[in-house]
Amino acid sequence: MHSTTSEPPSPATVVGTPTAPLPDSASQALKIAVVGGFGVGKTTMVRSVSEIRPLTTEETMTRAGAEIDDLRGVEGKNTTTVAFDFGRITLDSTSVLYLFGAPGQQRFWFLWDRLFTGALGAVVLVDTRRLEDCFYAIDRLEAQGTPFVVAHNDFGEADHALEDVRSALDLDPSVPLMRCDARERGSAKDVLIRLAEHVRTLVREGRR
Numbered sequence: 001m002h003s004t005t006s007e008p009p010s011p012a013t014v015v016g017t018p019t020a021p022l023p024d025s026a027s028q029a030l031k032i033a034v035v036g037g038f039g040v041g042k043t044t045m046v047r048s049v050s051e052i053r054p055l056t057t058e059e060t061m062t063r064a065g066a067e068i069d070d071l072r073g074v075e076g077k078n079t080t081t082v083a084f085d086f087g088r089i090t091l092d093s094t095s096v097l098y099l100f101g102a103p104g105q106q107r108f109w110f111l112w113d114r115l116f117t118g119a120l121g122a123v124v125l126v127d128t129r130r131l132e133d134c135f136y137a138i139d140r141l142e143a144q145g146t147p148f149v150v151a152h153n154d155f156g157e158a159d160h161a162l163e164d165v166r167s168a169l170d171l172d173p174s175v176p177l178m179r180c181d182a183r184e185r186g187s188a189k190d191v192l193i194r195l196a197e198h199v200r201t202l203v204r205e206g207r208r
């Protein structure tokens with residue numbers, strides 16, 4: 001199996017069941033990164049969409065981190081990712097997406113640049129209560145020229161028009177922005193489909 005950043009297959013062909021074995025015919029591995037601030041729902045998204053039981057690196061949060069980690073809005077959170085989440089989704093008989101969920105705490109952000117290397121694209125998850133937490137991810141993706149979409153993970157907070165979120169993030173009009181519920185497989189899958197479509201458009205337009 002080899003990595004490639006060539007045009008992905010049609011996203012309409014997304015298939016796979018929670019226990020689907022990797023087909024022998026799979027020959028194209030595509031890497032997708034899921035990034036965003038602390039507690040925004042990255043691990044949740046990889047878990048809900050992966051067709052294999054995802055590999056996670058969750059550690060229990062201790063009192064020592066209470067002064068450092070901003071738990072506003074996710075007060076019930078008691079674990080955090082300390083390396084990566086890893087999941088898989090089969091696109092068709094030859095192509096497989098590998099999902100890498102990033103660690104969200106600022107002290108691990110130095111790992112992100114490596115994560116973006118060779119990635120087909122990335123999903124940036126945002127929580128509108130802490131919008132500023134995703135600025136660094138967007139900066140790094142733009143600097144590396146990695147295609148990305150932005151997904152507003154809905155925590156039931158005040159309703160914000162997507163256009164307001166776009167302008168608060170100073171997001172280029174060409175970057176897809178949508179709402180999602182990372183806990184819902186269908187919703188998480190829709191985000192990946194938007195990303196695949198976005199990459200296809202960039203490839204077609206010769207911008208990738």
Ligand SMILES: Nc1nc2c(ncn2[C@@H]2O[C@H](COP(=O)(O)OP(=O)(O)OP(=O)(O)O)[C@@H](O)[C@H]2O)c(=O)[nH]1
Binds near residue numbers: 180
């Ligand atoms: N209401 C709501 N809660 C969510 C949603 N997505 C995730 N959560 C909850 O938010 C909390 C944090 O989710 P995680 O998936 O651990 O967040 P993370 O971004 O991986 O966190 P770190 O790895 O620590 O940065 C968990 O308690 C989830 O159940 C969502 O779409 N809606």
Ligand SMILES: [Mg+2]
Binds near residue numbers: 043101102104
């Ligand atoms: Mg996590």
